Amino acid sequence: MQKQPITKEGRLKLGQELHDLKMVQRPQTVEEIDIARSHGDLKENAEYHAAREKLRFIEARMAELGDLYDNSKEVDPSKFTHDKVMFGSTVTLEDIDSEEKVTYTIVGTYESNPDKGLISIISPLARQLIGKEEEDEVTVTLPGGEKTYEILEICYKEIQI
Numbered sequence: 159m160q161k162q163p164i165t166k167e168g169r170l171k172l173g174q175e176l177h178d179l180k181m182v183q184r185p186q187t188v189e190e191i192d193i194a195r196s197h198g199d200l201k202e203n204a205e206y207h208a209a210r211e212k213l214r215f216i217e218a219r220m221a222e223l224g225d226l227y228d229n230s231k232e233v234d235p236s237k238f239t240h241d242k243v244m245f246g247s248t249v250t251l252e253d254i255d256s257e258e259k260v261t262y263t264i265v266g267t268y269e270s271n272p273d274k275g276l277i278s279i280i281s282p283l284a285r286q287l288i289g290k291e292e293e294d295e296v297t298v299t300l301p302g303g304e305k306t307y308e309i310l311e312i313c314y315k316e317i318q319i
Contacts, residue, residue, distance in 0.1 A: 161229055161230055161231035162226075162229055162230050162231070162266050162267055162279065162280070163230070163231055163232075163233040163245045163246075163266050163279060164230040164231065164232055164233065164265075164266035164267075164268060164269065165232070165233065165234070165235065165246070165265065165266065165269060165317055165319070166232055166234065167317065167319050168265065168266055168268055168269040168317075168319055169227075169230060169232050171268075171269075171319060172223060172226060172227055172230070172268050173227065175223060176220065176223045176224065176227060179216055179219060179220045179223070180220060183216050184213070184216050184217070184220070187209055187212050187213045187216060188213065190205070190209040190212070191206065191209045191210060191213065193205075194206035194209050223268075226267065226268050230266060230268070233245055233246070235247070235314060235317070236314055236316075238314065240312050240313055240314045241291065241312070242289055242290065242291050242312065243264065243287040243288055243289060243290050243291075243309070243312055244264070244288060244289075245264055245265075245266075245279055246263070246264065246265070246314060246317065247263070247264050247312050247313070247314065248261060248262070248263045248311075248312070248313050248314065248315045249261065249262055249263075249264070249287055249309060249311070249312055250309075250310045250311040250312075251296075251307035251308065251309060251310065252307060252308045252310050253305060253306070253307055254295065254305075254306040254307065254308060255305075255306070259310065260275075261275055262275050262276070262277045262283070262284075263275055263276050263277070263315065263317055264277060264278075264279050264284045264287070264288075265277070265278065265279065265317060265319075266278065266279060267279070267280060269317070269319050271319075274318075276317070276319070282298060282299065282300065283298050283300065286298045287309070290309055291309065291312070292309050292310065292311060292312055293308065293309060294308070294309050295307065295308050295309075296308075296309065
């Protein structure tokens with residue numbers, strides 16, 4: 159399996175979340191389960207069942223983040239020229255039909271946040287943009303239908319996660 163790129167800041171944040179889950183949240187939840195268990199009948203013990211559910215969520219999230227951490231490779235996009243769209247590129251697009259302009263930065267899976275204009279390198283739009291140059295037209299199939307964009311600008315801007 160090929161490792162996914164991630165910025166230094168993204169990898170640090172990922173490590174911090176994983177550490178918090180392992181060293182703080184999981185031990186607290188295990189303690190909550192022990193306290194709830196001491197209250198007696200487990201069949202009708204809502205606190206016990208809520209704590210068990212919380213523990214299942216924490217363990218699933220730890221596994222997910224552990225996989226992301228193990229399968230990521232720290233990359234410094236500021237070292238690239240960004241003459242073509244690549245990891246870390248900030249891309250300004252213009253919708254050919256509506257002339258609406260949008261700007262996206264291509265980041266790792268963990269760092270993606272479409273509301274902030276950060277799209278995952280494995281998203282359909284990013285996959286279509288990778289390797290393209292300014293003035294290229296790109297037609298992508300998105301959940302809302304097919305759209306054609308012109309690439310107006312490709313550059314590097316510091317990524318704020």
